[in-house]
Amino acid sequence: MVSSAIARIAAPTAATALVTTALAIAINLATDGEHSPWLWAGVGALTLTSFALSMWLHHRQNGSAPTEPARGLVLTDVEAAGMETGNIRSEATGAEIRKSTFTRDLKFGDITAGPEHPPTP
Structure with a gap:
């Protein structure tokens, strides 16, 4: 290789x-x-x-550049009391959470995702 x-x-x-x-x-x-x-x-x-x-x-x-659109927020294996986020812009998935543990509330606001909503710089 x-x-x-x-x-x-x-x-x-x-x-x-x-x-x-x-x-x-x-x-x-x-x-x-x-x-x-x-x-x-x-x-x-x-x-x-x-x-x-x-x-x-x-x-x-x-x-050879990857063709997958950028994701807005990806969390994997997170342990936290809580989380608050907003103003996420993405061409693909707006927010993705995998294998994570939160003991309090998660607050997401103003998420715009998909090919019709490209991220703003």
Whole structure:
């Protein structure tokens, strides 16, 4: 499992680093005085390759983000005398309580949840 994570993260990052380093070397050679058109073509190609790798890595990062909406209030394994809360805004569950013990009252006020009520910043 560790080698899979390394391959998924380190290999594309290393490829981007190598292309960027090659780009720096090509720019150094192209501006060294001889101004070879092939060196400038290489600079252009390496720039496009670096851009493509960066976009691919960005797409992979955004594609792996969790899609579950944020919850307003989640309490698990809580032991308390009582609790009072309000002004909860959530795209999903407004309030969720699991395996908790309260010896006094719970007071919830002004809970708005569901996809039609996104959280306010």
